Each structure stands twice: as C-alpha cells, then as structure tokens.
Amino acid sequence: MSKTNISRRRLLTTAAALGGGAVFFGPWKHNRVYAAGTDKPIKIGITSDASGQYANSGASDRRGMGMAIAEFNDKGGVLGRKIETVHIDTETTPATGSRVAERMITREDAGFLIGAVSSGVANAISQVAQKYGVIYLNTNSSSPTESGKNCHRVKFVWDGNGSNFAQAAVKNAIEAYGDKWMLLTNDYGWGHDTANATKKLLAKYGGSVEDEILVPQGTRDFSSALLKLQQASPNVVAAAVGGDDQKAMRQQVAQLGMGQAPAWINNQQDWPDVYGLPIENLFGVFGTTWYYNLDLPGVDDFVKRYQAMYTDTKMRVPGNVFYNGYMATKNLLQAIERAGTTNNIAVIKQLEGHKMSAEERMQHHDAYIDPATHQVQQTIYLATANTGTKDSDDMFKILSNSAPEDVQDLGAQDSCKLESYEETATFDA
C-alpha cells in the first residue's frame, strides 16, 4: 500500500488551478454570462454557403439577413445593443457546416446562428448549435426531416418543406391531370422524404404510382430517365430533384419540349436557381413561399428597399430565399426585444408558437411557429411559368395559395422530439 504525501503548497496550487480553470472551462452557461455585456454588440454567426452548389442561394439568403439587420441597426439595434455579424462559408458541405458552427460559437463568440439552404448542412449545424444551446435559424432548407426527426429545441425552420408543397399540389393535380403518376426522385434523404409525402397523398386521394425513377445525386444526364418517362407515358410526373441536378434536368426537359406533357409537379423552385434563365426552362407546377409580384400590402415597398440596398446585384428583385433570410432574422430580433433579454431559453420561448399576421409576412394567410416542430406554418403558393409577360423579372404566374392549416406536415409532429429546456444549455448572448 503506497502512501501519498500532499504538501500544503501543492494543495493550494492545485486548488488555485482548479478554481482558475473553472472560470474558463466550467459550465458553459457561466462562461457565456461572463462574456456577455449589456453594451456589447449582439453577434450573429451567418452560416450560409458561399461556394458549392448552393453558393448563389447562399448569397441571396445573406442579403436577406443583411437587410433585416441593417434595418434594426438603423433604429439603434436591439435592447440598445448593435448587431454585428460574422460569416464563414459552409461550402454546401455538412462537415464544413459542423466545423463552422463550432468555430462560430467557441471562437467567434456568436450568440445566434442563421442560414442554410442545404438540409444536410442545416442538420449538421443544428447538432452543434444544440450542444451549446445556441439558437439556430434554418432559413431555406426544405427537407421535411429538418422539422421532423432532425428537429432541435434551438432550431427554427423558416421555409416550407416538401410535404407542405406536396399537400398543396397533389389533390388538385390528380383532378386536373389524372391519377397515373410517376415519381422522379433524387436518391438521398430530402428526395425520399418528399417522395414519401407525395406517395401518402396519392394513396389518400386515389392516385397511383406507376413507377419511381431514382436519380443519384450528381446526375447530369437525364436522358435515360426522360426516355423511360416517355415509354411509360404517365399523366403526371412528380419530381423531387434538387440543386444542380434539378438545373440540368430542367434544361434537358426544355430541350425535349416535354415540359407540357406529361404534367410536371415540381417541388419548391428557389428564385436564385431560375432568375435570368429563359422562361422555357421553367415548366410544370412548382411551389414557393413568396413572390415579389404578389398583390399584397407592403410587397412593393419591400422590393424598393431591396433595390435601394442592393444596387449592384444582378438579381433586380428579391425572391423566396431572400425573403426567408429576411423574415427569419427580423423575427429573431423582434423575439429578443419581446423577451427583453438575449437569454437563449427566453428567446426560444418567445419564438415558440409566435403568431405573425399575413400583413407582416406579406403573404395571404397568417402564419405561426409550430411549438411542436419549430417550423413556420405559412402560406404555400403554387406557381407556373409566366409565359405571356414581357417583363423578364416576372417569371412566375401564381396559381393558388393554401392556408397553413391545409398543408401542414403532420408527419413532422409525430417524428419530432424536441429536447427539453433543461437538456438545453442556457446562456445570455
């Protein structure tokens, strides 16, 4: 049996070291409280893609956040504190998303994170954000899993998802075009989730799935799939193909003149992906959450503010990606004001269940943040190509709008298990 002698000096040194360490390495919430000062700017980490396949949408997303932040800073900031931002490119890569989120929180001292277009990146960021209790706004990724099985207490999802768009489209499309459907599905999470939502709705409303063509991610040649579609001649093709794959597909469908027959039901069409392209490249029916030419109060002014602020961008009018970036940021800053504190749990409680009027949202119906899934329940628009216009910006013709309760993703409520408040680290940003 060995005997250990500890001298008084050693004991005091060890205690001092442990005490000092606790200040810097102790429970996270305490560190963050010490770091925050009432006159210190609120720091927001912008986690959007500046390279990779969503670079262009990422830029649009950032512009939306930038306009909201500029408007708040112009009136003195939030709670008397200016808002600062730091942006690091998430490269449309989940691994980079994790790394960026970790760095934003631990080294850049960001109190909030905003931005995503890719669901994979958003999921990666939100896992890190949840670990530290940092509120994260997923502005623009539309996989149902983001507010379903991958939901988190700190994450709020601002875009409509594949299930919302499918619900807005499927029943009407069966009635208008027929019940013989084929699915063209990107062979990864978002594609399968969206296709599954469509299949459930087809079963519910009496449609049939003749075949499903799985398209691997990274497909650039769709000729085999399009030949197969011709041979099967369905009434409707429901395409859940995203990103660059979708751009290549659209180009090839347009070249074949297959945009009109069969009828195409596409998922959401992000504005930056189509802006400036020939109108023939837009085909079928697709979803969106907002359009710059909606005849609603506030829209014109919003467009003018965008044009005044972003004089050098080639995109002369804002689209859905910009809109989501703007709305998410604005609502976060308003939630901080309502909470009267930057404490993350207090702000989360302000966001959960928060109602937003149609006027405030510049949409046709009131919206709210579902407290069970943290997804914004909002108006879903169906649109098609506006072929009759001479205005090259006015590319969409809005066909219909659906109220949030008619297109709600009920599956998300079953699969989303939010962490409790107690499980979520707390701090003041």
Added chain:
Amino acid sequence: MIQLLPHIFNGLTLGLLFALIALGFTLIVGVMEVINLAHGSLFALGAYFALTLIGVDPIADTAVGRWWLDQAIEIRYLTALVFAPLLAGLVGMILEICLRPTYGKAPLYGLLLTFGAALVIEEAIRVVWGSGEQYLQIPPAINGATIFLGTIFSKYKFFAAAFSALAVIGVWLFLEKTKYGAIIKAGAHDSEMVRALGYDLTKLRLFVFGFGAALAGLAGIIMVPIWGLRPHVGIDVVIPAFLIIALGGVGSFEGAIVASLLVGLAVGITGAYASAWSMMSMYILLILVLGFRARGLFGKASALEN
C-alpha cells in the same frame, strides 16, 4: 428489345460526349504525365468565354456590343466555338508555365498546383461572371426535339454527339497523320530522345497543355447547354474524365475513346433498368476491368510485367 434500342442509342451518344470531355485530359496525362485537376475549371472557363463572346455582359451595352448582338446567333455561336477554346488554351499555357518548376519532381507537386489553379479559376469565374446559373444560347436549328426510334430525342444531343465524334476524329488524324502529332506521341514515349533529336521539349509541352486546355474549353461549350452553366460546373467533369483514362489505359487515345463509349452505354442502360445505379455503374465497370487488367483496356504493359 424495341424498348431497349433507344437506351442503347442514348448510351452511345452519351459515350461520345464523355469522349469529348476526356480528350484534353488524356492528351495531357499521356504526353506530360501530369494529372491536370484544373481540367474541369478550364472546361467551365471555355463555356464562360463563349457566354461573353455570344453576347452578354460586359460588352452588351457598348456600340460594338450592340452591333455584335445584331448579328445572327449562328455567327456568334460559331465565333464562340472557335475563339473561346483558344482563350481557354491560352489560360492552359499560362498554367503550364507555372507547372514547369514541378517537372521531374514527385507527381504530388503537379497535382497540388493544378488543384490550386482549379480553385483560383473557379473563384475568378465567380468574380467576373457572378455565381448564378447562366444560359448559353444555341442556334434554333440545333435546339428543340426530334422523333427517332419512335421516341423524342433532343436535337442538341445529336449535334453534340456528332460534334464530339468529329472532334475525336480530328484529334486522331492530327496525332496519327501529321508531323506534329508524331512529335507529340514521341514526346509521350521518350521525351529525352525527342530532345536529343533537336526538338524543343519546352515548346512541345506548352503546346500540348494549351491544346488540351482548348479541348477542355471546347467540351465545356458543347456540354453546358445540356448540364447548365454555373461556376462549379467543372467539378462534374474531372472524375468521369479520370475514370475514363484509367479504364482505357493511361496515355492511350484509342483506350480513352473505347472506355468513353463503354461508360456511356453502362450509364445509359443502367439508367433504364436500375436508375439508382446509373452513376455507380461506371465505377463498377472500372473495378471489373481494373480487377482483371490493372493497366486498363489499352494500357501498355509495364517493364515489370514483361
């Protein structure tokens, strides 16, 4: 079988397009033993040069620009088809000059340099042309659809496949039937001997790299009306090109062409019957071939094998 025929035909046209993509890549690897990871960026650059030559920013608002836009699209397209690859070739020559210090050193240096060049070119494209999706105009005569084998095919795909076949034949004739082609092939086989015979190896390398880059640019112009045009479009090119030269046998022109057609057929037919495996099929093909014949279909046996 009737159902399969359009897919076989589609696979062959796809194979010809792959051949065009791999052409410049195989030339540079074969002659210079440099794996040019900037091949995809040069592919994209060629398409962006064509975009400007056909008539969008920055020349559109000038008097010259307006005059140019008044010309028929056919003239502008043909001009772009000639001059845009030349511009990409010039960029390739600059890259070759940068590569010179790496000759004779470990291949990693060349790989790293061309990888860096790929990033620089892609970023330069973003700065000059923006990060958004662009559309390369094509003449109406080659746009639209046509019926063949009872199925709708894209006229442009026919044009692209025919153009690729002509480009392949043209490069083959150049390599096989001209003195310059003979020097290039000799350079690939034994560069020291070529130097000893009095040929300037430095100029030869400069020309080959420029020629390979121009072919990459040409492939870009032909492919982007099918794939779409965005700054990172070149990323989609490097892996199939690399796979094709490994499959065909490094340095073998014939091997690259046969491998391209095989890959096209594999992707086209798998796409019809097991679409989820269409991309994977080319990798399975590579594994199968290299498993039995490590040097590829037409690769020369190494000294160790003899």
